[in-house]
Amino acid sequence: MTTARNFIDGEWVEAGSDGIEMFDPATGELIGTAPRGGKAEIDAAVAAAKAAFPAWSETPAPKRGEILFRAAQIMESRKEELGRLVTREMGKVKVEALGDVQEAIDMAYYIAGEGRRLFGNTTPSELPNKICFTLREPIGVCGLIAPWNFPIAIPSWKSLPALICGNTVVFKPSEETGGCLTAYVECLLEAGVPAGVVNIVNGTGEEAGDALVKHPDVPVISMTGSTETGRIVSKNAADMLKHVHVELGGKNGIIVMDDADLDFAVQAILWSAYGTSGQRCTAGSRIIVHDKVHDALLDKLAKAAAAQTVGHGWDDAVEVGPVVRPSALEKIERYVKIGQEEDGARLVTGGARPDLPSELAGGWYFQPTVFADVTPDMRIAQEEIFGPVTALIRVNDLDEAIRVHNGTRYGLSGAIITRDLAASMKAMRALQTGIVYLHNGTIGAEVHLPFGGMKATGNGHREAGITGIDFYSEQKTVYIDYSGGLQRAQIDT
Numbered sequence: 130m131t132t133a134r135n136f137i138d139g140e141w142v143e144a145g146s147d148g149i150e151m152f153d154p155a156t157g158e159l160i161g162t163a164p165r166g167g168k169a170e171i172d173a174a175v176a177a178a179k180a181a182f183p184a185w186s187e188t189p190a191p192k193r194g195e196i197l198f199r200a201a202q203i204m205e206s207r208k209e210e211l212g213r214l215v216t217r218e219m220g221k222v223k224v225e226a227l228g229d230v231q232e233a234i235d236m237a238y239y240i241a242g243e244g245r246r247l248f249g250n251t252t253p254s255e256l257p258n259k260i261c262f263t264l265r266e267p268i269g270v271c272g273l274i275a276p277w278n279f280p281i282a283i284p285s286w287k288s289l290p291a292l293i294c295g296n297t298v299v300f301k302p303s304e305e306t307g308g309c310l311t312a313y314v315e316c317l318l319e320a321g322v323p324a325g326v327v328n329i330v331n332g333t334g335e336e337a338g339d340a341l342v343k344h345p346d347v348p349v350i351s352m353t354g355s356t357e358t359g360r361i362v363s364k365n366a367a368d369m370l371k372h373v374h375v376e377l378g379g380k381n382g383i384i385v386m387d388d389a390d391l392d393f394a395v396q397a398i399l400w401s402a403y404g405t406s407g408q409r410c411t412a413g414s415r416i417i418v419h420d421k422v423h424d425a426l427l428d429k430l431a432k433a434a435a436a437q438t439v440g441h442g443w444d445d446a447v448e449v450g451p452v453v454r455p456s457a458l459e460k461i462e463r464y465v466k467i468g469q470e471e472d473g474a475r476l477v478t479g480g481a482r483p484d485l486p487s488e489l490a491g492g493w494y495f496q497p498t499v500f501a502d503v504t505p506d507m508r509i510a511q512e513e514i515f516g517p518v519t520a521l522i523r524v525n526d527l528d529e530a531i532r533v534h535n536g537t538r539y540g541l542s543g544a545i546i547t548r549d550l551a552a553s554m555k556a557m558r559a560l561q562t563g564i565v566y567l568h569n570g571t572i573g574a575e576v577h578l579p580f581g582g583m584k585a586t587g588n589g590h591r592e593a594g595i596t597g598i599d600f601y602s603e604q605k606t607v608y609i610d611y612s613g614g615l616q617r618a619q620i621d622t
């Protein structure tokens with residue numbers, strides 16, 4: 130099975146004796162080591178990416194698109210193998226692991242077509258005999274710092290728009306999922322992406338990540354991770370006025386109104402709160418419920434949550450897999466305690482490690498958990514737990530629901546479940562999130578639409594979709610005056 134390797138200037142490099150240990154979250158078993166790259170490896174990878182930039186950026190974009198189209202086909206043919214790797218390295222359940230790979234396949238097919246678009250704008254000039262339009266130019270070497278929770282999909286969101294625009298890239302994957310990234314890059318190479326255009330340096334954020342962010346030959350940084358890390362990355366990149374995209378935390382809310390179909394709402398909540406064991410930036414971690422249906426919804430949700438099957442992600446019957454690492458499990462346990470003791474909320478179901486068969490005893494599992502009697506300012510309603518824990522908050526009307534929904538520092542994904550069109554429309558405009566779902570939970574983003582959040586979730590950029598193209602290209606405005614004389618804008622009217 131693929132293990133984490135560095136890929137620098139066309140050469141694969143295995144981990145040395147100082148490699149970072151990697152574990153299977155389902156069993157706790159050691160599964161390999163990732164190279165511990167640092168400044169030297171980053172310097173070599175950036176030099177390779179810089180050297181590869183002229184030829185790749187001059188390759189016609191439609192040709193770059195054809196290569197990325199082949200990468201989509203190769204990933205499709207390796208989908209099952211890549212999915213297994215996702216489950217093995219970060220634990221998510223089979224359908225979601227295959228979905229993670231599918232998201233990268235979708236992105237590759239979508240972005241391949243962009244090779245024949247990469248549109249700019251053409252507009253009239255205010256002067257006669259003059260035309261104006263915009264062109265896109267590649268920027269250079271892009272430093273891509275990728276998380277473990279979508280270990281194939283998110284690297285594709287970052288790298289494929291960068292590559293179609295003619296940039297070259299250096300990846301710093303998370304310590305847990307370097308094997309997934311290795312396999313993803315293998316697909317790009319097999320499709321024909323030239324050596325040097327894509328590079329991987331495994332390592333810690335403090336060593337490899339920091340060296341990448343501070344490297345003077347890396348004008349673009351895209352990072353997905355915590356709000357705290359996002360701040361550090363932004364500050365360190367600011368001195369060199371780099372283009373920076375950060376995609377950070379969330380505390381996403383689902384509003385359930387008094388006319389909602391409660392059985393449907395429960396399905397949407399289970400999927401949003403416990404999918405990927407709650408380890409999505411988009412996870413539904415707050416359920417904001419109208420008083421009239423609160424008790425009925427809580428009853429149905431608690432029963433359904435308790436009935437979720439927890440276990441090994443590759444087992445077809447399992448709905449909730451393990452969490453990524455022991456420290457994640459400890460953090461979840463800490464928050465359950467905070468919820469009960471500090472906040473005074475009511476633990477309705479879950480709240481502990483489940484009893485599992487002995488072969489899974491070494492894994493990092495947590496029961497799907499529901500808190501009730503949560504008030505908007507409690508820590509469990511404000512802070513990102515990144516585990517299978519959701520909090521019910523009772524409200525009396527739509528205005529209060531919207532106020533509570535917007536009352537966190539984050540703003541990634543928001544949702545409302547109601548049959549009332551006017552309430553849906555009002556929420557659609559009022560929810561302060563980059564993504565809004567009407568009649569659904571908070572997860573399910575598609576690759577050709579902008580992904581990202583408001584407030585402390587990000588810095589205003591959006592990835593994927595056409596917005597990915599905007600981030601990874603410089604806009605050049607071109608004026609052509611063929612009047613034969615000097616025409617002065619704003620002056621010659």
Ligand code: UN1
Pocket residue numbers: 232278279408409410411412571572573574575
């Ligand atoms: C993330 O949680 O970081 O909409 C990404 C979704 C997925 C992507 C989530 N398509 O939940």
